[in-house]
Amino acid sequence: MQSRVMEHESLNKYKPVNCRHFINGAFMDSLSGETVSNINPATEKEIGRIAVGGEEEVNLAASAAKKALQGPWGRMTSFERSSVIRRIGDLILENREELAYLEAVDTGKPYRLALEMDITRAAHNFYFFADYLTSMGTEAYQQDQKALHYAVRRPVGVVGMINPWNLPLLLLTWKLAPCLAAGSTAVMKPSEWTPMTATKLAELCSEAGIPDGVVNLVHGFGPGSAGEAITTHPDIDAVTFTGDTKTGTAIMQAAAPSLKKLSFELGGKNPNIIFADSDLDEVIETTLKSSFLNQGQVCLAGSRIYVESRIYDEFLEKFSRAAKEMTVGDPFDERTNVGALVSREHYERVKYYINLAGEEGGTIITGGTAMPEGLEEGYYVQPTIVTGLKQSARCVQEEIFGPVVTVIPFDTEEEAVGFANDTSYGLGTSIWTNDLRKAHRVAHRIEAGIIWINTWYLRDLRTPFGGMKESGVGREGGAHSFEFYSELSNVTVKL
Template identity: 40%
Template sequence: MAPAENSSPVGNGSSEPKYPIKYTKCFIDGEFVDAISGKTFETLDPRTGEVITSVAEGDAVDIDRAVKAARQAFDEGPWPRMSGAARGKVLFKYADLIEQHTDELAYLETLDNGKPFVLSKYADIVGVLKCLRNVAGWADKISGQTYKMDGPYQGMSLYEPYGVTGAIIPWNFPMLMFMLKVGPALAAGNTIVVKPAEQTPLTALYLAALAKEAGIPSGALNVVPGFGPTAGAAVASHMDINKVGFTGSTEVGKIIMEAAAKSNLKPVTLELGGKSPLVICEDADLDAAVDIANLALFFNMGQCCTAGSRVFVQDTIYDAFVAKAVEKAKKRVVGDPFKPEVEQGPQVDETQFKKILEYIESGKAEGAQLLTGGCAAGNKGYYIEPTIFGDVQDDMKIAREEIFGPVMSLLKFKTLDEAIKRANTSSYGLAAAIVSKDIDVANRFARSVRAGTVWINCYHVYDQSLPFGGYKTSGFGREHGLHSILSHMQLKAIVTPLKDSPWL
């Protein structure tokens, strides 16, 4: 077991397992330490709005302390000087330790975030392990090339780590987003400073403790909880951070990109918002299409950047689709995420809860037809009924803006050309999908839609072998597997003169 930094039991009288909260301080240079200011902030249980625990509130001075530790670890420490195979061995051990602590990590994720425990355990942690083991396997397989140059010279290219990297991660998939940034950065030989979302800091701190236990050297990984305008801004603007990765809203992504440019022109990888179209064609298997649309939107309480939130249904099957989609949504089980039968837990916090309800009211005000849901569920916590709007028009707010909640918008279309044009009429371009039995129709859509990921007759299928990222204001750069490792490395060219070679 990882050493406990503190141990205060938590329980809200619900059906959750009971584990203590062990780690609540900043993790800097291999140790858990208080914020320099001594400040803390409360992290809340979204089931009730009650306090889980207080966490150290890092700000710019704590980020600076973490960056100095990361810089020393990179400039003088063993991590970037280890062979790729040696780094991979440590990362494989790290993955094994995470797997051994699956139940506790899944409990913390659900407690802090509100997602169903079965999702935390069987989707999120599985994704964490796949990511980490994938990049661990790549660590000793990164190589450059040699070039026969014009004249008596030989050229070769070499991939090198950036140095100190920074990561600012969101609250919707806290563990997975942590590892999508940390795993590739460490596999490439970088050191890293992570600012977790203020809503969900607990699993990031636990993962930091397991990293130390796995043998990742002091300073190579640092985690500083805090708020975006202070700690997050310090990561983006710090002169001694060489590269930044961010997952979150497009609005904040622009702020981070501007701060990175104004400081030391550090490169950024941005995985931002989405308003993904899902096109249901008239030849689709109707039951399968309803299942796909349900998963596309309601997965993770709708708090997913790739959510299929614009569902275009061909007019000839629209009424039949609506009837089945509404019936399925009404059967969706909302409640305590620790109960195994529950499909949808609470939204992450009160701010998000109120934002979603405001979008629902805007849908009503603009004339969309509320087919089901539309209200808060229960009288405690941040639960919202699965909601479906019909007869949605492209210019409505609920069809244009990212809601990040369990609100499905149904839009009619007549022809594939129309659907493609309307699907592309968005500032976002993260994902898209089509349901059709005609492979020519599906391929035409896939090649025409402007999105980083396109699903055909499926949704929310991810793999570490596939690049993941967005077009347009959904960001740039790619994550997963080799793509993510190379995004954490620079390419150097080296030239050597050749003498007396018969092959000049």
């Protein structure tokens, strides 16, 4: 597990960036002058400073965004808007190495993962919605010979975007691309732990030709800071948030008096149901990804693994052996599979749950809280597999959001479905079986917004994305995104 810095000369020219607000087409410091440290989680060293904004900066951003709705942005045709949005995607790919570098330094994730997944998907988000914009229609109904009814779509207005730290650029573009496609404007707040790619994205939007005031960026914290100011601002018409359920509840309460439109993608404790008739080699390969990709810091991670008793021992032996072979280390080491967790605060949280697993009667068969061999600094946790826990254990019920999974056997289809649904969350589920009828039967009984059969994380951006229960409010993707970022008016013409 020794760390070896990637020999990649082209990366030597990139440096971490100090993160300033971007308001009305220009970068600016906080009016108070306040900044905080930005820490590289792989080294625990400061790599720059982040401006801390609050109500004053959000006021400026919201005012600029509201004014921009009536400016050149509001007068663009759909094809002109599509062209500018597509250009943002082009610029992301042209700057892919720098963006991947910033993402790896900011989050601790492997550079290779950032380059191949985060940056590529971010560009594709803009390409998809640029195309979707020009092909989307609305409703029209003829009421006999009496009247014609048709729907007109218009921007929802100014949208506040509060973004998470696990997939900073990918998930921010998943919000910004449809917002711009719908003709709305944005006030973005990235996580204070991962602000750099959002800062670079603001620069690229301006370079692509987005008019001043359409895309605004305010750095800061949540309660009593920029986040809270966004949720309560009277000129912000809608708020989209990706993050934990507790924060989502607080945003809903803060936004309620102004009846803002809300879209939440919240926590998950996703089950991975493995039947004995599945292709076990394929299961192991994909389950390694669904468990430990991005250090397990993925809302859709399959953190609860349920295995049919007949293959439980075989699965556990193969899965644990493969997990032990994963390389934990420097994000810029080409061999690294698992990088650092995002912050000391989150690192301590994950370690707490690993210790709790032992207190709850679990057995840690690989991984644990010890620092990986050869690493003396950084927030690293080895891929950790826990067995022997009851379904009611906190480590089975609560979201850990790290490279920690629990494995529990089941005997019947009924028991598997009961285990899967026995949680307050309902985001994603993977079902593994070669029995087509069983696959459909189980899928229809699972309480989750996203259900995969014999795969994981396979997405078509036209499909609905979102969760049930405490995993979210609303859906994103294709027409579902447009429903949030725009409003429909019905026009009736008497014939």
